[in-house]
Every structure is written in C-alpha cells, then in structure tokens.
Amino acid sequence: MHPKPKLFHGKFILVNIFPGHKHPLRPFSSDNTSLPIVTELISKQHWKSLKTHLQNASPITPLQQLLDSRVDPCLTLRYFNWSEKEFNLSHSLEHSCMLIHSLANAKRYPKMRSFLYSFVKNENSISVSSIFHAISVSGDSFCASSIIADMLVLAYVNNMKSHLAFEAFKRAGDYGFKLSAVSCNPLLSALVKEDKIEDVEYVYKEMIRRRIEVNAISFNTVINGLCKVGKLNKASDVIQDMKAWGVLPDVITYNTLISGYCKKGRIGKMYKADAILKEMIANEVRPNEITYNILIDGFCKDENLMAAMKVFREMETQGLKPTVVTYNSLINKLGLEGKLDEASGMLDDMVGSGLKPNVVTYNVLINGYCKKGKMKEATDLFDDVVKQGISPTVVTYNTLIYAYCKDGRMEDAFALRESMVDKGTFPDVTTYNCLISGLCREGNITAVRKLINEMLNKGLKVDVVTYNILVDALCNDGESRKAARLLDEMVKMSLRLNHVTYNTLMDGYCREGNLRAALNVRTRMEKEGMRANVATYNVLIKGLCKKGKLEDANGLLNEMLEKGLIPNRTTYEIVKVEMVDKGFVPDIEGHMYNISGS
DNA sequence: GTAGGGTTAG
Numbered sequence: 367m368h369p370k371p372k373l374f375h376g377k378f379i380l381v382n383i384f385p386g387h388k389h390p391l392r393p394f395s396s397d398n399t400s401l402p403i404v405t406e407l408i409s410k411q412h413w414k415s416l417k418t419h420l421q422n423a424s425p426i427t428p429l430q431q432l433l434d435s436r437v438d439p440c441l442t443l444r445y446f447n448w449s450e451k452e453f454n455l456s457h458s459l460e461h462s463c464m465l466i467h468s469l470a471n472a473k474r475y476p477k478m479r480s481f482l483y484s485f486v487k488n489e490n491s492i493s494v495s496s497i498f499h500a501i502s503v504s505g506d507s508f509c510a511s512s513i514i515a516d517m518l519v520l521a522y523v524n525n526m527k528s529h530l531a532f533e534a535f536k537r538a539g540d541y542g543f544k545l546s547a548v549s550c551n552p553l554l555s556a557l558v559k560e561d562k563i564e565d566v567e568y569v570y571k572e573m574i575r576r577r578i579e580v581n582a583i584s585f586n587t588v589i590n591g592l593c594k595v596g597k598l599n600k601a602s603d604v605i606q607d608m609k610a611w612g613v614l615p616d617v618i619t620y621n622t623l624i625s626g627y628c629k630k631g632r633i634g635k636m637y638k639a640d641a642i643l644k645e646m647i648a649n650e651v652r653p654n655e656i657t658y659n660i661l662i663d664g665f666c667k668d669e670n671l672m673a674a675m676k677v678f679r680e681m682e683t684q685g686l687k688p689t690v691v692t693y694n695s696l697i698n699k700l701g702l703e704g705k706l707d708e709a710s711g712m713l714d715d716m717v718g719s720g721l722k723p724n725v726v727t728y729n730v731l732i733n734g735y736c737k738k739g740k741m742k743e744a745t746d747l748f749d750d751v752v753k754q755g756i757s758p759t760v761v762t763y764n765t766l767i768y769a770y771c772k773d774g775r776m777e778d779a780f781a782l783r784e785s786m787v788d789k790g791t792f793p794d795v796t797t798y799n800c801l802i803s804g805l806c807r808e809g810n811i812t813a814v815r816k817l818i819n820e821m822l823n824k825g826l827k828v829d830v831v832t833y834n835i836l837v838d839a840l841c842n843d844g845e846s847r848k849a850a851r852l853l854d855e856m857v858k859m860s861l862r863l864n865h866v867t868y869n870t871l872m873d874g875y876c877r878e879g880n881l882r883a884a885l886n887v888r889t890r891m892e893k894e895g896m897r898a899n900v901a902t903y904n905v906l907i908k909g910l911c912k913k914g915k916l917e918d919a920n921g922l923l924n925e926m927l928e929k930g931l932i933p934n935r936t937t938y939e940i941v942k943v944e945m946v947d948k949g950f951v952p953d954i955e956g957h958m959y960n961i962s963g964s
Numbered sequence: 965g966t967a968g969g970g971t972t973a974g
Contacts, residue, residue: 520965551965558966586966593967621967659968694969729970736971764971771972799972834973841974870974901974 394423425449439468459500467505482521498537512543519549528556558591566591593626620646628664666699701734736769771804806839841874876909911944
C-alpha cells in the first residue's frame with residue numbers, strides 16, 4: 367500500500383515534498399497549487415521555509431488565496447500577522463475585514479478581540495466610517511458584522527479612544543448592526559470618566575431605542591455619570607427607568623446615588639443621603655462597607671465630624687467592619703482640623719484592629735502636618751513610610767512640595783522634585799502647578815515661563831488649574847484685564863473654565879473696585895451654564911460691601927440663601943466684619959436686617 | 965464592564 371497524497375492537509379504531502387527541510391521547496395506559484403504548502407508551513411510555523419518558498423512573490427497573493435479558501439481562519443490570521451511584520455507592510459482594510467469576517471464565522475472570538483485591539487491601536491488614519499463600510503461589504507453575515515462592530519467599539523474603548531468608540535457606536539446604528547452591553551457598558555464607563563455626560567445620555571437613550579440589552583451595570587454607570595455632574599434629579603429618573611425595565615436597584619445603585627448627594631454642596635444634602643439609606647433598607651437592599659464609607663466621608667466633608675463618628679460606630683452594630691478607606695476618611699478630617707494627636711490615635715486604632723495602613727493613610731496624615739505647618743513631623747513621617755517599604759506616590763510628593771512652596775521654601779520644593787524623579791516617580795501637572803504657584807507668589811515670572819515650557823516639553827499639558835494660578839497672579843498684580851484675556855486663551859485651548867476661574871477674576875475686578883466688570887464676569891459664567899456658588903457670592907458680597915453698597919450685598923446674601931447654598935466660614939467672616947459691625951442683624955435663618963434705620 | 969479614601973488654583 368502506498369499512501370496517496372490526495373489531501374492538502376495530509377501529513378504525507380509535506381513529508382514527500384520536503385522531508386525534514388533538507389530539500390529546497392518547490393517555488394511558490396500564484397495559482398492555487400501552492401496553497402497546501404503555504405498552509406502547512408504556517409500551521410507548523412516554519413516561517414523561514416515559508417519565506418524561501420514565497421521567494422519574490424507578493425506576500426499579498428497568499429493572503430488572498432487563504433481568504434478565498436476554506437482553511438482555518440486562524441492560519442490566515444497567523445500569516446496576516448507574520449507577513450505584516452516580515453515585510454513591514456500593512457494589509458488593506460478590505461483584506462483585514464475579510465479576515466475578521468472569517469474569524470467571526472468560525473466563532474474565534476478571542477482571536478477577533480486581539481486582532482481588533484491591535485488594529486485599532488496601530489491604525490490612526492482610517493476613518494471609522496470607512497471601517498464600517500468595509501465591514502459591511504466584505505462579509506454577508508449580518509450577525510457576524512454585528513459582533514465585529516461590537517468588538518470594534520470595545521477595542522476603541524480599551525485603546526482609550528473613546529471619541530472613536532462613540533463614533534463607532536453611532537455608525538453601528540446607521541448600519542443597523544446590533545451592539546451589546548459588552549461594548550456599550552465600557553463605552554458608557556469611559557464617557558463618564560471623561561465627563562462627557564451628553565454623550566452618556568445619548569448612548570443610554572440609543573441603547574433603549576435600539577433595544578440593546580441594558581443591564582444593572584448600564585443603569586448604574588449612567589446614574590453615576592449623572593451624579594458626577596450634579597444632575598441628581600435625572601439620576602432618580604433613571605432609577606425609575608430601571609425599575610420599569612424590571613432591573614431592581616442594587617447596593618451599587620444606592621451607593622452611587624448617596625455618594626452623588628454627599629458631593630453636592632446644597633443645604634440638607636446629608637439629610638437626603640440619609641433618606642436614601644432608609645429607602646434602600648426599606649427596599650431590602652443591605653448597605654455594605656462602601657455605603658457606610660460614603661456616608662462617613664460625606665459627613666466629614668460636611669464639616670460634621672460628630673455625625674461621621676456616629677455612623678462609624680453604627681457600622682459595627684450592623685456587623686460591618688470599618689475598612690482602610692473608613693479610617694482614611696476620618697484621619698483625613700482629623701488632620702485637616704489640626705487634631706493631629708487624634709488623627710495618629712486613629713491610625714493606632716486602625717492598626718490595632720488588624721488593618722494595614724496604606725499610602726493614602728500616610729498621605730492624609732502627612733497633609734495634616736503640612737497644613738498645620740509642622741513640616742518636621744511631615745517629613746519624619748515621610749521617611750518612616752519609606753522605611754516601612756511603602757512607596758510614596760506622586761500625591762505624597764505633591765503634598766510636601768506644595769507645603770514647601772507655600773512656606774516660600776522653593777529650593778526644598780525643587781530638591782524634592784529632583785529626588786522623586788531619582789526614585790522613579792514622575793512629576794505630573796499637579797507637581798508643576800504647585801511649583802508654579804510658589805514661583806508666582808515670589809513674582810518670579812521668568813521662572814514660571816521656564817517651568818511651563820519644561821512641562822510642555824515633557825508632554826504634560828497645562829490644565830485649568832495652571833491657568834487659574836496665572837489668572838490669580840495677574841489679578842494680584844492689579845492686571846485683571848490681562849487676566850481676562852487668559853480666559854479667552856483657555857477657551858481657545860478648549861479647557862473647561864470652572865468656578866474658580868470666574869471667581870478669581872471676579873475677585874480681581876472687585877479688588878480693583880471695578881464691580882461692573884465683576885458682575886459682567888458673573889453674567890458670562892451663567893451664560894456658560896454655571897450657576898454662582900458660595901464662593902461667587904462671597905466675592906461679590908465682599909466687593910459690594912467694600913463699595914459701601916450694603917443693601918445690594920444683603921440682596922445677594924438673601925439670593926444665595928434662597929438658592930439653598932450653604933454659607934461657609936468666609937461668608938460668616940464677611941457678614942460679621944462688613945455687615946453686622948455696620949448695623950445689620952441676622953434673623954434665625956441667617957437673613958440680615960438693617961437696623962441702623964437707613 | 966458599575967459604587968467609597970489622598971495632592972494643586974478662588
């Protein structure tokens with residue numbers, strides 16, 4: 367019996383053609399007769415032999431043949447990747463799409479995922495729309511096209527190209543390809559992280575319209591996005607949506623909403639947060655450690671350490687153990703209040719209860735010392751942390767660098783920056799902002815320019831804080847008009863101006879006695895959709911008082927209270943010095959009345 | 965693939 371070499375993939379062919387590679391291969395021929403050899407060489411990964419076999423033939427031809435044949439698409443993929451690397455070429459979009467279609471038809475999903483991931487990573491010139499066109503013309507399975515589109519969206523998200531992911535999401539709708547939560551949820555999550563809340567809302571609405579599966583994660587992500595930008599009523603609407611879809615709010619839903627309320631600076635926010643806690647319990651969703659951590663931190667930020675401690679004790683009665691995060695919130699608050707002995711006592715408690723402090727624990731404690739001007743203690747603790755084998759983070763360094771800058775110790779600040787680089791922690795925008803603010807305080811504009819150039823050269827981008835520092839510096843120099851021009855520059859750089867930007871400029875104008883200009887800035891701010899916050903009112907109230915316009919100032923104070931904004935320490939200080947001492951008295955709600963008879 | 969803590973500007 368002599369085996370017939372009839373099968374392309376039969377072992378005998380290979381043995382007969384080139385037993386052990388000792389004989390030269392038959393040269394590649396561009397008709398299909400070479401395909402079995404090529405296939406065999408690929409499956410054995412005999413790349414050297416394959417290259418010899420191909421000789422001077424175009425590497426495209428075998429790809430074309432493989433795509434036209436019924437060989438395992440994984441072999442085609444291997445050839446695709448090898449040939450791109452070996453011949454330093456990029457295969458055409460059409461061939462790429464044919465390959466991805468054959469992988470999809472063979473249900474080789476992990477292979478598709480990594481193929482699309484590298485495709486998206488390396489490809490910067492092909493538009494999303496041409497990719498979709500190619501997907502739709504290079505395969506006829508609608509189902510496969512949908513899976514490909516889904517994975518493409520995910521590939522963009524995973525490559526941090528969320529704007530392209532968003533575009534692909536829209537294109538998929540144009541072509542009627544059906545996406546899934548597998549890609550849409552990460553897309554939503556990426557858009558939330560980038561504060562692109564309008565896009566989040568668009569994707570969410572489209573998911574419902576296109577009947578894409580919307581699960582608890584989708585809802586929770588959207589709710590988180592809305593909470594992040596303070597649209598808490600809309601977030602509650604989404605909770606209603608989710609109930610209507612038969613998805614019950616879970617502990618993450620409630621935690622997200624509670625956190626949203628905690629972060630909003632309105633009167634009664636913690637009351638509302640507490641109400642949601644009760645609601646979740648009534649709906650039989652058990653609060654977890656994270657729920658309590660959110661509440662504890664919320665009360666700390668609300669200047670209510672007593673309430674925070676009460677929740678802390680309540681946690682234990684619910685059978686929940688405080689975590690590192692719980693302690694970090696409390697230590698942070700104690701440190702910021704200057705209660706450093708209590709803060710380090712809390713650290714001891716935490717260690718005593720078997721928890722291991724992390725770098726955040728030390729960062730907040732170091733910050734506490736810094737804010738109290740206890741630099742010796744701060745740096746001692748820093749050394750201690752290093753000795754314990756905990757790596758300081760960029761935040762640790764920034765905390766100390768800022769403290770040095772604020773203390774006028776610019777040399778120490780720059781020395782610490784050198785040392786962080788030596789240890790492999792690289793300065794970020796915040797590091798530079800701290801140094802820039804220090805130099806501005808010294809009036810060293812030349813050094814500021816140099817530093818900004820340096821950060822740009824390192825590929826770091828100036829941010830809104832950098833500009834706010836510069837705006838403030840100009841205002842302090844009595845150059846508010848120049849500062850105003852920086853705002854236009856910020857817009858040109860598509861930086862999002864924030865409250866601090868506007869308030870700083872308003873303050874600059876107020877201090878120059880130019881109230882008109884200050885009020886114009888407020889108008890501009892509101893045109894941009896930003897409502898005046900407590901600090902805005904503080905600046906304007908103070909400005910009006912300084913001009914002797916006490917009744918107008920009082921009007922603004924009332925307006926602020928009516929809008930549910932909580933007066934802060936600065937407000938009280940202004941009201942005391944500028945109003946109470948000049949004949950106004952407060953009623954029980956904080957409204958002021960002029961009793962001097964005017 | 966969803967929730968919690970730390971640094972900078974007013």
